[in-house]
Amino acid sequence: MELGKDLEAMKRYSLIIFVLGIMGGLSYGSVDLLRQLLQENRSEEAVPICRQYEVLPSRDEAVNFACAWVYFRTFRANAAELLMQKLKNSTSLPEYQLLKIYGNVASQLLPSDSLKKLEPAARQQYDEKMKLKLSEAQRELQRFLDQYKTTAMGKLAQELSAEFYEMKGQLEPAAFLYRGLIAEHPKSGRAHWGLGRYYLAQGDIRRAKGSLEKTAELWPRHIGSRYNLALVSIAEGPQSYREAARWLAEAFKIDNADVGVLEQIGVLLEASGKPLAALKYWQRALQLNPQASIASKKMQQNVALVIQDLLMKKKWKEALEKIDTFSPLKEEGDEFSLQRGICYRHLSEFQKAFQQLSIVVQDAPENPLAIRELGIAKLNLKQTDEALKLFEKATKIEKNEGWNFAWLGFALEAKKDYVRAAEAWNQAASLLKEPTEIKQALEKVVRLEQKTGTRVIAGKPEKKPDLDSKPANE
Numbered sequence: 309m310e311l312g313k314d315l316e317a318m319k320r321y322s323l324i325i326f327v328l329g330i331m332g333g334l335s336y337g338s339v340d341l342l343r344q345l346l347q348e349n350r351s352e353e354a355v356p357i358c359r360q361y362e363v364l365p366s367r368d369e370a371v372n373f374a375c376a377w378v379y380f381r382t383f384r385a386n387a388a389e390l391l392m393q394k395l396k397n398s399t400s401l402p403e404y405q406l407l408k409i410y411g412n413v414a415s416q417l418l419p420s421d422s423l424k425k426l427e428p429a430a431r432q433q434y435d436e437k438m439k440l441k442l443s444e445a446q447r448e449l450q451r452f453l454d455q456y457k458t459t460a461m462g463k464l465a466q467e468l469s470a471e472f473y474e475m476k477g478q479l480e481p482a483a484f485l486y487r488g489l490i491a492e493h494p495k496s497g498r499a500h501w502g503l504g505r506y507y508l509a510q511g512d513i514r515r516a517k518g519s520l521e522k523t524a525e526l527w528p529r530h531i532g533s534r535y536n537l538a539l540v541s542i543a544e545g546p547q548s549y550r551e552a553a554r555w556l557a558e559a560f561k562i563d564n565a566d567v568g569v570l571e572q573i574g575v576l577l578e579a580s581g582k583p584l585a586a587l588k589y590w591q592r593a594l595q596l597n598p599q600a601s602i603a604s605k606k607m608q609q610n611v612a613l614v615i616q617d618l619l620m621k622k623k624w625k626e627a628l629e630k631i632d633t634f635s636p637l638k639e640e641g642d643e644f645s646l647q648r649g650i651c652y653r654h655l656s657e658f659q660k661a662f663q664q665l666s667i668v669v670q671d672a673p674e675n676p677l678a679i680r681e682l683g684i685a686k687l688n689l690k691q692t693d694e695a696l697k698l699f700e701k702a703t704k705i706e707k708n709e710g711w712n713f714a715w716l717g718f719a720l721e722a723k724k725d726y727v728r729a730a731e732a733w734n735q736a737a738s739l740l741k742e743p744t745e746i747k748q749a750l751e752k753v754v755r756l757e758q759k760t761g762t763r764v765i766a767g768k769p770e771k772k773p774d775l776d777s778k779p780a781n782e
Contacts (some may be wrong), residue, residue, distance in 0.1 A: 338357050339371055339374060341357060342354050342358070342371070342374040342375070343374065345357075346378065346381075348530050349501070349532065350529065351378050351381040351382050354374075354378040355382055357375075358371075358375035358378050358379065358387075361375060362387075367394075372394050372395050373391075373395065373398075373404075373407065375391055376391040376407055379391065380410060380411050381414070385414055388411060388414070388415075389415070392407070392408070392411065403461060405452060406452065406461060409445050409452070409468070410445070413472070416438060418434065442472045442475055442476050445472055446469055446472050449465050449469045449472070450469075452465050453469075463493065466488070466489060467485075467489065467498055467499070470486055470502055473485070479509055479510075482506065483503060486506065487499075490503065495526055496526075497522075497526035497527045500519045500520075501520075501523040501527075501532070503519045504519030504520040504522075504533065504536065505536075507519060513540055513544075520536055524537065524555075531569065534555045534556070534558050534559040534562075535566075535569060537555040538556045538559065538572055538576070542575060542579065546579075549579065556569060556572055565596055567593045567596050567600050567603070570589045570592050570593040570603070571589070571590065571593050571600060573586075574588075574589035574602075575606070578610075583613055587607070587614055589603075590602075590610075591603075594607065612643065614630055615627050615647050619647065624650075624651045624654045624655050625651075627647065631644050631647055631651070642675075645667045645668050646664070646668045646677065646678050646681070648664045649661045649668065649678075649681055649682075649685070652664060653681060653684055653685055656688075658685045658689050659685075659689065662686065665678055666682060669682050676705045676706035676709065679702045680709075680712055680715055683695040683698030683702065683719070684715060687715070687718065687722065692719060692722050692723060693723075696716070696719040696720065696723065699716035699719050702715075702716075710735075710741070710749070711736070711740070713732045713735040713736035714732070714733065714736040717729045717730075717732035721756070726756045726759045727756075730752075730757055733749050733756065734749075734750075737749035
């Protein structure tokens, strides 16, 4: 495993060392909460609590120790160093020595966003420097363990050592330490979590699930274990989707703005045959983080479905925004041009609709939908003769589409050819599916009949009888 990948993974679900277990005499209620957050790998949640002590400075040693760990764990080394200054009278304490060892490493760590910006040569130099730093820290930890191995601080030192092995990509020594910790401390959530990640890296799904489930049990508000359990369950296939849904539901309840969780809820819904429901979660993930890789990729793959859903809901402006977002004009194909043209038509921007739809009809001269939509644009631009030709062509290509005949009826009525317009509307009424549309088409027929004095039956006009005239045989 590469060092960079390890560090990026730790950015999200960093291995928080439980350093407050031996502290006594807590004078601030917040310390208990800080202890819990550190214990359950929820260091970011602890930051606001520590920030309050910057406004109301605390001389409480427990608070300063806790917040120093929090700041080092969240890439706030400068803030942590300020607290270390406040702890200068505690340098002889084992915890201070451990904090110092970890701080020497943490102060050099870069968050994943910064790592991505490094050029390859700079990244290589960074990785080499960090490996040397980690090896030096491990030597210091070994000297510390020689003195404190059987104490609570010794346990913490072993946890740090396992973490440093992981950061260097040396997973086997890390797993060895985690197993030893579990043997001595069966309720060590950190050790189960580390071992679960190790088994995942080895592809040992059965053991990984066992370790992750134990982590989730010990850490009731830990998203990382639930997230990975959901990933494993999704990978196992439909028989495990219900289990995946349970883990994702728990993670979502803990934090409904976690981008990774939102992305995987979408993945699960898509796999379960509910793509439209999935899109909502991917859209939310992108709102929170426009760089969310899975959501971005999925939205690209399903953009046609997104737009089609918006078109079905007659949300023309939103559909147009999605087309603009996912398909730059110079690169878009006929599908996007057609959808763009439809949106412009419904927004009464007929010249823009004409431009888009002309491209589609030129490339696909037998596409009945594009032909009809282009005809509608031309009809609204007062190009009635050209629109009429397009509607006639559409009725020949797609003879069972009622709207082709309905728009032919509109064009014929605009030409004052009421008899043929009535025929077209009568044909439309026989093909349309929605009762409301059929009713409107028949009402059109009646109005046109009233203008012409004819009655249209099965697409053929018949002269209405003149009640004042005599029968022909008389």
